[in-house]
Amino acid sequence: MMADTHNSTDRPQLVAESPSSQRWLAYSQERFPLLQYGILIFSFYSSNQFLAHTLTSPGEPMTYNLSSLLGAITLLCLFFHLRVFDDHKDFEDDCRHFPDRVLQRGIVTLRGLKVLGGVAIAIELLLSAAWSLAALVSVVLALGFSLLMAKDFFARKWLKRHFLVSASTHMLIMPLFAVVIFSFATRRYFWEVPGWFWIYSAVGFFVAFNWEVSRKIRVPEDEIEGLDSYSKVFGAYGAAYVVLLIRVIDTGLVALVGYHLQFSSWFFVALGGLFAICMVGFAQYRFRTSSKTAKRMEAYAGMYIIVFDMTLVIELARIHGVNWSGAA
Helix, strand or coil: CCCCCCCCCCCCCCCCCCCHHHHHHHHHHHHCCHHHHHHHHHHHHHHHHHHHHHHHCCCCCEEECHHHHHHHHHHHHHHHHHHHHHHHHCHHHHHHHCCCCCCCCCCCCHHHHHHHHHHHHHHHHHHHHHHCHHHHHHHHHHHHHHHHHHCHHHCHHHHHHCHHHHHHHHCCHHHHHHHHHHHHHHCCCHHHCCHHHHHHHHHHHHHHHHHHHHCCCCCHHHCCCCCCCHHHHHCHHHHHHHHHHHHHHHHHHHHHHHHHCCCCHHHHHHHHHHHHHHHHHHHHHHHCCCHHHHHHHHHHHHHHHHHHHHHHHHHHHHHHCEEECCCC
């Protein structure tokens, strides 16, 4: 989800005969940077885990335990196998538009990626099965949906003509990832998820969708022939207003959850400040339109994904405290 760079970040001398560790490190740096994903997973996992605890065991301290570790590793593998699926699905298009990428240059291969993706899926199934049947069911649900995504829901040509529908349906994986966290945290099945947790999981959908739109806004001179963008669909400014609309929705949903949980005023002040910062990015692009300010739209969207989750984490930890335990 997070990494979608257009240019290769590997060293110029890297070739297909280079040591495998160097080749796969280059792929990771370009397509799956572990530091970025580590930060994403910590914030996303913590917020959903803490919320699951709050809704199912009210009044108890927030806890990091063995389930947190196993669930976070599972979530990392889920994100990675999504990247593998995407790189297989989009391989031919990427060869045309991004020939300098590590995969497109043959530094790593689709076959090698398939093996790593298979290992990731095996880890997901083993860890979830070892933890609880509920966790396994949720992982299988997310895995099944990701397989449909890999096939573009068996409607690839139609979805290519309906860019917005394609993006929104693919982002539905985010609530399912939240449900995986819920099942690891509570050992409860997805049909036992409380309504307020579903509302917060919808926030995950909207913030991911916001980032997806933001990263595909380009000024006219940066548009790539044959490659879709939201600025092509809605116009340079229309796409920015779509980003703003989605931001209003996801911020409103977070505030609604905070109101239900009777959070303190600082939470809403922090949330409002975060929204204001994103508005700065919107204003910069709207009134000083350039390649630089268009790229900032993506940066602000990525920042929001991390910070809004951590705002919830800090407030729940402040209210209930945090325990660190090796036990379940």
